[in-house]
Amino acid sequence: MTTFAWKNLFRKDSKEKSVLETLKNTHIFGSLNKRELRLVMQTIHVRGYTPGETIFVQGELGIGMYIILHGRVDVLARTQSDSDESQVVTQLFEGDFFGELSLVENQGRRTATAIAATETSLIGFFKPDLMEILERQPQTGSKIMLRLAEVLGRRLKETSVRLTELKQETSKAPGRSSL
């Protein structure tokens, strides 16, 4: 584990290529050209996590999103709002991203807990980084914002569909009013 830590702390540019590749393949940064991606590379944070290490906790203030460079992340949610018990709701793999809502929310809180399931490397992209890009190269920032809006819109659509399905299921259940 110590080796992992040292590697993570002082490994320089060996990961650069895979970071660039991962960024290019992430929808939010997908429309950026090489020069714009280089600016994003200057702003992001590559973080290493050991198995079982918490990335963030449900209810905590969040300031940004993570992209999985390699490894696996378990996403857990509390079974009830006042309960301490959580259950895994989804598993995320290389190239997946999560926590993007915090990039646009003011004082936004994490809606789930994320834990590294294996040795994991994440690319962290946070609100101050987005602000820096918007300040230094607004065109690049706008492209990212547009893609971010697309992602959030898609998530909203998915949630709406799911909510409608749930409502339909509830109304079909015996002894329930259709209202």
Added chain:
Amino acid sequence: MTTDSRRLQIRRLNRLRLAGFFLILLFWLASVLIVENLLISTLIAFVISYLLSPVVNRLERQGFDRLWSTLWTFTVVGVLIGVTGFLIFPKLATALVALQKEAPTYITGFSRLIEDIESHLRAIFGPLFSFDLRELAESSLTQGSEAFFNEIPRFVKQTLTVMILAPFLAFFMVKDGRSITRKAFNLIPNHIFETTLSLQHQINHQIGHFVRARLLEALIVGLVTWFGLVLISFPFSLLLGIFAAVTNLIPYIGPLIGMIPAIGIALVNGSSNFDLLLVFTVYAVAQIIDGGLLIPFFVARLVNLHPVTVILVIIAGAQFMGVLGMIISIPVASTLKVTLETIYRHLTESRI
């Protein structure tokens, strides 16, 4: 591996990272404090970088890369300062020489003024008033002015070192500051990473705005005072304008300190009440512009410190570092306030 031993390992790793981060911070602090002129050069470099970063960012937005944007900005500003210095320094030197020549006259005049006050006090309090104010004032003024003029060569030497070192440091702060910070942030443990990043961003934002606003304020107050004193043909207008600008950086009491030398000179010269009123008007106009226009728009909304806190902080700053402490105490206090507020929010509101 069991969950407990994993947790233990994660905790150990976090401690290791944090220790590394604090070691680097400590090393940096120690070098800044030990190496001569480095502390003041670093502080000035921070101020320069906060002033010039927006310009560099603006150039970067036009398509220039960071290095060229920084180079252009520093070159243009350097040339501008050079030209201004070339125009102002001879005048400043002449004013200083004149002040040195006339210092004994002013000291005698000031002593006479004190003597008058003393005789009035004796008339009121009689034998109860047993201080020799005149001698006290004369000796401390003579010693003070001698020390001031003796210190000038050392001050100039120190200024030259700082003038070379500060822009050099500032250049790299503007060009590479973000990447250096990012590298240092690699050592921050994961569980406090987001909080620390958010904290650093808020502090940076707050100090940046504060530095720019206060310097703009000081510059305008200095210029208004200078022009006003030139208009009423008051002696040492340039020196007094610079003094008013510098003291204006000290909140609340700074403007009063800035006015004292001019009022003193007017009283010693035996100026008429009308002349005194004119001098007072010049400083009042500068303060009205400052308080009525500059502070509401640029400063007040940036640092929401209670006036009592401000006074206490200034006193503490003065005790630790003298005039420099008075000037930097407010940004330091506002930094502490943002830090504590963010930590408090993180601790109390981290869960729903």
